Amino acid sequence: MRPLLLAVFLSAVQFGFLSASLQARPLTGEQLYDVACRACHSLGTAPDHRVGPPLGGLLSRQAGTVDGYQFSEALSASGWIWRLPTLLAWLTDPDAAIPNNAMNYVNPLTAEEVQQLSEWLLQQP
Amino acid sequence: MLTRRRLLEGSIAGLLASASGGCNGMGSGRRVVVVGAGLSGLNAALILERWGFEVDVVEAKTRVGGRLWTLDHLPGSPEGGGNVMGAQYGRVVHMAHHLDIALRTPPRTLPSDYCIGDQRISRDRWASAGANPLPEAWRTIPPQRLMGKLNETNPLLKTRAWHDPNLMASDRSAEVGLKALGFPNAAIELINANNSYGNNLSDTSLMALYRIMGEFGRLSGPALAVQEATLGNMRLPEAMAKQLSRPVSLGEPVVAIRHSPSRVQVALASGKTLEADAAILALPLPALEHIEVNLSATQTSLLGQIDYHKIVQLHCIVDAPFWEGAGWSGSWWTDGLLGRIFTRPIPNTSRYNMTVWINGDHCDPLNALDEAACTETITHALWQLVPEARDVTSVGQLVRWSTDPYAGGVWALWRPGQAGTAHGAIRAPTGRLFFAGEHTAEAYRGMEGAMESGERAALEIMRVLV
Numbered sequence: 230m231r232p233l234l235l236a237v238f239l240s241a242v243q244f245g246f247l248s249a250s251l252q253a254r255p256l257t258g259e260q261l262y263d264v265a266c267r268a269c270h271s272l273g274t275a276p277d278h279r280v281g282p283p284l285g286g287l288l289s290r291q292a293g294t295v296d297g298y299q300f301s302e303a304l305s306a307s308g309w310i311w312r313l314p315t316l317l318a319w320l321t322d323p324d325a326a327i328p329n330n331a332m333n334y335v336n337p338l339t340a341e342e343v344q345q346l347s348e349w350l351l352q353q354p
Numbered sequence: 355m356l357t358r359r360r361l362l363e364g365s366i367a368g369l370l371a372s373a374s375g376g377c378n379g380m381g382s383g384r385r386v387v388v389v390g391a392g393l394s395g396l397n398a399a400l401i402l403e404r405w406g407f408e409v410d411v412v413e414a415k416t417r418v419g420g421r422l423w424t425l426d427h428l429p430g431s432p433e434g435g436g437n438v439m440g441a442q443y444g445r446v447v448h449m450a451h452h453l454d455i456a457l458r459t460p461p462r463t464l465p466s467d468y469c470i471g472d473q474r475i476s477r478d479r480w481a482s483a484g485a486n487p488l489p490e491a492w493r494t495i496p497p498q499r500l501m502g503k504l505n506e507t508n509p510l511l512k513t514r515a516w517h518d519p520n521l522m523a524s525d526r527s528a529e530v531g532l533k534a535l536g537f538p539n540a541a542i543e544l545i546n547a548n549n550s551y552g553n554n555l556s557d558t559s560l561m562a563l564y565r566i567m568g569e570f571g572r573l574s575g576p577a578l579a580v581q582e583a584t585l586g587n588m589r590l591p592e593a594m595a596k597q598l599s600r601p602v603s604l605g606e607p608v609v610a611i612r613h614s615p616s617r618v619q620v621a622l623a624s625g626k627t628l629e630a631d632a633a634i635l636a637l638p639l640p641a642l643e644h645i646e647v648n649l650s651a652t653q654t655s656l657l658g659q660i661d662y663h664k665i666v667q668l669h670c671i672v673d674a675p676f677w678e679g680a681g682w683s684g685s686w687w688t689d690g691l692l693g694r695i696f697t698r699p700i701p702n703t704s705r706y707n708m709t710v711w712i713n714g715d716h717c718d719p720l721n722a723l724d725e726a727a728c729t730e731t732i733t734h735a736l737w738q739l740v741p742e743a744r745d746v747t748s749v750g751q752l753v754r755w756s757t758d759p760y761a762g763g764v765w766a767l768w769r770p771g772q773a774g775t776a777h778g779a780i781r782a783p784t785g786r787l788f789f790a791g792e793h794t795a796e797a798y799r800g801m802e803g804a805m806e807s808g809e810r811a812a813l814e815i816m817r818v819l820v
Contacts, residue, residue: 251615251786251818260380264401264813268805269444278451280444324513333442333573335514335796337810 258349261342272353281332287311288351292327301331316347381406384819385630387620388412389611389645391602392420393801394790395636396594397445397808398815403599405816410600410628412620414607414641414760417588418595421638421761422801424586425669425751430700430707431586432669434753435764436801439581442573443798445805446590447581453593456584463698464677464684464706468497469739471690477683487540497544497687498694500537501551501567507535510568514797516561517774524561525773528552531560546714547689552767553664553714561773566799587801607760610646611635611787618786631819634811636790638662639780640762649787652779660776660793662763664717667753668732672697672706674746682740691716691735708747710736721756728752765800766793781807788814 256264262272262284269281274295276283282298289312293305307327309315318326320343323334338346384407388395391413399409417423423435439446439457450457468475473485480486481494488495495503505511509521524531532542532555542555551566552558583589595602603622610621611633620628635642643657677684677697684697684706693712700707710732712720720728729752737744755764768777781794790811795803 253817254380256813256816260405260816263404264809264816268448268809279448280442324515328512331442331572333514333569333797337796337813 255345256342258345261338261346262349265338265346266350284350285353287316287353301329303327303329304331311351313347313351316351317343320347380816381819384408384632385410386815386819387618387628387630387633389608389620389633389635390420390637390641390791391415391418391591391595391604392636392791393422393446393591393594393804394792394794394808394811395420395634396591396598396602397449397805398634398636398790398812399598399808400594401809401812402815407815407819408600409598410630411595411598411602412606412608412622412628413602413604414637416605418602418604419588419591420804421755421764422587422591423753424583424588425753426586426588428669428707428750429671429703429705432707432709432750433582433587434667434669434751435755436587437582439583439587439801440573441579441581443800443802443805445809446801449594449805450583450590453590453597455589455593457581458584459579460582461698461701463696466496466498466685466687466694467683469686469688469690469692474682474686474739476681487544489538489540492538492541495541497548497689500541500545501549501563502570503537503541504532504535504563504567505571508564508568508571510564511571514568516565516568517778519774521561522774524564525559525771526561527556527770528558528560528563529555544689547716548687548693548713550663550713553661557661557769559768559770559773562768565773569799608645613648613784613786615785630786632786632788632815634788634790634815636808636811637760638762638791639766639793641760643762644759647787648784650779650782650784653782653784656776656780659769660772660780661767661769662756663765663767664714664721664756665753665764666712666717666720666728666732666756667751668710668729668736669750669753670708670710670736670747671750672708672743672747674704675706676740676742676746680742686739688739690739692732692739695736695739708743717754717756721754725752725754728754781810783814783818 269279270284271277271279273283273285276298282295292307292309293300304327321336323330323332386402386407386409388399388409388411391411395411399411402409421435425432425434465477467477468480470485475483475485480496486493510516546555551563607623608620609623612619618630618633620633639660640662686695692710695710697706697708733749755761781789788811790807792799792803795807798806
């Protein structure tokens with residue numbers, strides 16, 4: 230290949246096709262759970278050493294009712310049932326959803342990410 | 355040397371990696387440089403590696419851990435840096451469990467007596483002591499609990515929204531704010547004598563104090579005991595670093611970071627240059643000031659404007675409890691040069707760790723001295739306060755965070771007017787540069803804030819690096 234053509238080809242490969250572009254790509258529910266939830270919440274249904282309650286079997290569960298986990302009075306008394314609308318409201322702004330809760334968390338996710346994460350969480354056994 | 359053949363090989367390898375979807379479906383072939391091997395940088399690096407990114411962590415110091423620094427060479431291995439893992443520090447505690455780092459309830463620090471001027475006051479006489487400068491209604495409050503009065507009016511006890519525009523009336527000088535709230539001058543002076551959350555109250559935002567005291571108010575309680583790593587808090591970042599595929603490059607100060615719309619170049623003092631798709635600047639702002647880098651105009655104007663807390667510590671070892679029999683409790687709160695003296699037993703021995711802990715602008719004259727003169731000044735004052743300590747106490751280690759060029763202080767402080775917007779602006783991604791560190795955390799401060807910020811920085815990179 231002549232030098233000029235080679236340079237053009239390499240330039241196209243390196244910067245046209247391969248260069249990592251900065252454009253939003255939707256993250257999966259699993260990825261969002263891994264980054265935003267995992268350190269404080271396991272999946273499954275049994276509490277472990279983590280600060281927050283386990284998030285498995287969430288769909289239709291009443292808030293504040295995992296055996297062996299001590300919830301805030303506010304969450305236990307909320308009467309909330311975890312379904313998509315309640316989980317969306319909770320993850321978007323826990324303070325506004327159930328004031329005086331014990332989850333010291335400020336949502337870093339976009340509305341789309343909260344939706345993606347909520348749908349994924351509600352499917353976990 | 356980059357030859358055409360290597361460039362072509364690299365390009366083809368990259369194409370193949372992209373085509374295969376890479377490890378875990380994303381990130382493969384994408385390189386990230388993390389500047390700073392404290393908890394925030396290490397946590398971000400671990401997350402990004404899990405999702406297939408190639409991560410290089412570079413650290414200016416010859417150790418990992420940043421502002422965690424266990425003084426392993428001293429009996430009892432006292433903490434020269436971050437010392438408390440709050441009960442709600444979920445990320446820190448989980449990481450410790452995950453990496454088999456044993457945690458324990460810290461040995462109980464001995465109760466504190468007081469020294470006002472040259473008057474020593476036992477703790478049971480504080481309320482009635484003539485040297486207690488507080489007015490009648492406040493006299494029963496010990497000096498170290500005066501700031502807690504702030505929670506009687508704290509709007510952040512029920513919310514974490516410390517940037518809420520509706521609350522910004524409190525983003526003003528804490529000294530002015532405390533006066534307006536009815537704190538007597540004597541109380542303000544006592545708070546200023548040993549304030550862990552501002553170098554001085556006049557230059558600290560009341561909202562920042564609301565944030566801190568609100569966190570204590572929400573998260574404290576008998577069931578929520580603090581913890582520490584049994585063998586020293588440094589074991590946590592050390593174990594995190596060992597989990598990384600590539601070893602952390604230690605003793606590698608960064609001198610310049612260049613970034614274009616397509617690449618980042620991180621130039622090290624050693625002459626090496628690292629190329630990457632993105633960089634996380636996980637280092638304290640005073641350290642960032644030493645690096646040549648183009649930030650946003652707002653960030654550039656903020657650098658140097660955001661204050662960092664000053665702490666000077668002198669770590670001592672006590673061979674025998676000199677306070678027993680003399681009517682003292684073992685720790686002291688003073689309004690003089692010594693600040694506070696925290697004494698706690700070294701488990702399974704008859705010895706004690708005793709730390710002289712000086713805060714804020716009171717550190718300035720000490721930081722102006724060389725190490726020997728600083729140590730001598732503090733020990734001279736210590737022997738004056740507790741002459742009985744002299745024969746049974748040895749000096750172990752002077753710790754000065756403000757004079758450390760890779761720290762510049764212990765944590766970020768928010769000046770009046772900065773709680774509203776500066777915190778968000780300083781961490782906003784700039785092109786391919788992302789920011790982590792306790793100063794960028796939202797919900798927590800300290801170690802947990804560092805971990806939280808690492809998550810957020812990793813998330814920001816995962817969102818955009820396709």
